[in-house]
Amino acid sequence: MAQAKIPENKGFMASKYVKMLMVILMAFLLFGGPYFVYLIYDALGMSFLYAFIAGCISILLGLILMWYLIKVKIIT
Secondary structure (H helix, E strand, C coil): CCCCCCCCCCCHHHCHHHHHHHHHHHHHHHHHHHHHHHHHHHHCCCCHHHHHHHHHHHHHHHHHHHHHHHHCCCCC
């Protein structure tokens, strides 16, 4: 008796659209970090320290996402 093939679950990153959105999000976080500082500081009138911390967190999240995308071989 032949066994039926069970499709593999490729997880969260199975769709090419999800991969594309993750790369766009990474680029937005990395390159939008300095603009994010300007936006919070100048346009919203918040303290420069808070704006600087938010920009650093944005860049850090972008770097972490880039590391993950390289690790799962989406970015080579």
